[in-house]
Amino acid sequence: MYNEISLQNSIIQPVIPHLRDSPAVECEVLRLDLIHPVISGNKFFKLRFYLEKALQEKRKGILTFGGAYSNHILATAYTGKKEGLQSIGIIRGERPALLSPTLQDAQELGMKLVFTERDIFQKMKNDQAGLETDFPDFTIVPEGGYGIPGMLGASTIYDLIPKSRYNWILCACGTGTMMAGLLHASSSEEKLMGIPVLKGYSNMEKEIRSLLPPEDQTKNIILDHTYHFGGYAQKTMELIHFMNSFYQSNGIPTDFIYTGKLMFALSDLVQKGFFSHGSRILAIHSGGLQGNRSLKKGILAF
Numbered sequence: 001m002y003n004e005i006s007l008q009n010s011i012i013q014p015v016i017p018h019l020r021d022s023p024a025v026e027c028e029v030l031r032l033d034l035i036h037p038v039i040s041g042n043k044f045f046k047l048r049f050y051l052e053k054a055l056q057e058k059r060k061g062i063l064t065f066g067g068a069y070s071n072h073i074l075a076t077a078y079t080g081k082k083e084g085l086q087s088i089g090i091i092r093g094e095r096p097a098l099l100s101p102t103l104q105d106a107q108e109l110g111m112k113l114v115f116t117e118r119d120i121f122q123k124m125k126n127d128q129a130g131l132e133t134d135f136p137d138f139t140i141v142p143e144g145g146y147g148i149p150g151m152l153g154a155s156t157i158y159d160l161i162p163k164s165r166y167n168w169i170l171c172a173c174g175t176g177t178m179m180a181g182l183l184h185a186s187s188s189e190e191k192l193m194g195i196p197v198l199k200g201y202s203n204m205e206k207e208i209r210s211l212l213p214p215e216d217q218t219k220n221i222i223l224d225h226t227y228h229f230g231g232y233a234q235k236t237m238e239l240i241h242f243m244n245s246f247y248q249s250n251g252i253p254t255d256f257i258y259t260g261k262l263m264f265a266l267s268d269l270v271q272k273g274f275f276s277h278g279s280r281i282l283a284i285h286s287g288g289l290q291g292n293r294s295l296k297k298g299i300l301a302f
């Protein structure tokens with residue numbers, strides 16, 4: 001799988017977040033969506049150390065958790081197949097009559113899908129010891145790759161970012177693992193801002209903090225909770241229109257679950273004058289485009 005990842009494709013390109021005569025700030029996007037068609041974006045980074053652990057410990061497979069649209073589930077299924085590891089996906093909720101395109105793909109890649117009622121799902125997720133007893137040959141990867149290995153993997157995203165160039169780095173947050181990794185790696189010159197895509201996820205800051213070692217605890221965790229568009233995997237026509245116009249101006253496709261909301265936030269904050277004059281801002285395009293397959297055909301211009 002590693003030989004299929006093309007980190008050199010992760011170009012940085014300038015974007016116009018919002019059409020204006022003289023932008024007072026410079027915005028650029030790190031295109032992690034281009035490193036691989038399936039394990040796109042941050043999922044490769046978050047999985048890499050879990051995977052190394054599974055291979056080193058000669059495990060039979062990897063077991064993880066997720067919902068119907070989870071990029072993490074699909075990335076794990078793909079990784080498992082490529083590395084000759086079995087994969088088990090514990091999926092939140094009952095088996096639907098029709099599997100989402102994400103779950104269909106995961107299943108075709110050989111992942112065993114185990115549909116689990118919501119409260120049991122929560123219990124299983126939090127019972128690491130029980131899982132290790134029940135699946136002794138499997139490496140357990142928490143939902144979304146959340147955990148220290150996931151954070152350390154995500155911190156390697158920072159290697160692709162030119163040093164001392166940006167005042168601000170923006171990323172979307174699901175579990176916050178990617179943001180924790182970026183915070184861990186970042187220098188004090190850069191401010192990081194996370195855009196949570198879940199509604200009212202008030203524990204996010206705590207979850208991020210608990211992944212950080214003591215020396216990072218003084219770093220600022222800045223989150224803007226106002227761009228969730230109704231919650232995880234929720235959307236409005238305003239968001240879809242924005243994604244289309246962002247694509248038309250910049251040639252960059254985004255997904256409606258994470259990166260569309262992130263670019264909207266970037267654009268809106270620039271427009272509102274949140275960033276001081278002359279700021280240089282980098283937004284992380286963390287991939288996830290496959291999630292758009294659950295949208296009605298023709299709704300997106302790309």
Ligand SMILES: *Cc1c(COP(=O)(O)O)cnc(C)c1O
Pocket residue numbers: 041042043071072144172173174175176177178179255258259286287288289
């Ligand atoms: C999973 C995912 C995220 C969120 O990453 P976390 O580390 O869980 O916060 C952001 N963007 C995309 C495209 C993702 O697939």
